[in-house]
Amino acid sequence: MQIRVGFGYDMHRLQEGRELWIGGVKLDYEKGLLGHSDADVLIHAICDALLGAANLRDIGYHFPDTSPEYHNVDSKLLLGETMNLLGEKGYALGNIDATVCAEQPKLNPHIPAMRRKLAEVMGVSDGLISIKATTSEKMGFVGREEGITAYAVALICKS
Structure with missing residues (x-):
């Protein structure tokens, strides 16, 4: 069995007039993340971790x-x-471990819904997806509530 690990990171600026999507879940907040897509920072970090683990470059290359x-x-x-691309190369998900860093809104109440939604999209058990939330203790652009970051590690397996 071949096991591979990938790391993903993403950040987006917060802006009024945008919807806030994190982990495939729309959150009720006065600002959203700015980007070409819906700017779901968590999904983007997960995609990069998965693509990196499979040596398939990054999210910007494919999308x-x-x-x-x-x-x-x-x-x-x-x-x-992204999951289809992994499947084409014969890989299956081992697990995801992700962290979202935001001062506001508070993310912990939404983590179960995010895990369920991501598992549904990825076609896996939500037990394979760990999501944690933290702040930057009021430091840096996240601390000033200018943006949100996400980090993800993915383990994939090939028989």
């Missing part, structure tokens, strides 16, 4: 922000396509 096809796209579609 470029210069393409009108991906303008305002639902990031859950990008995650589903």
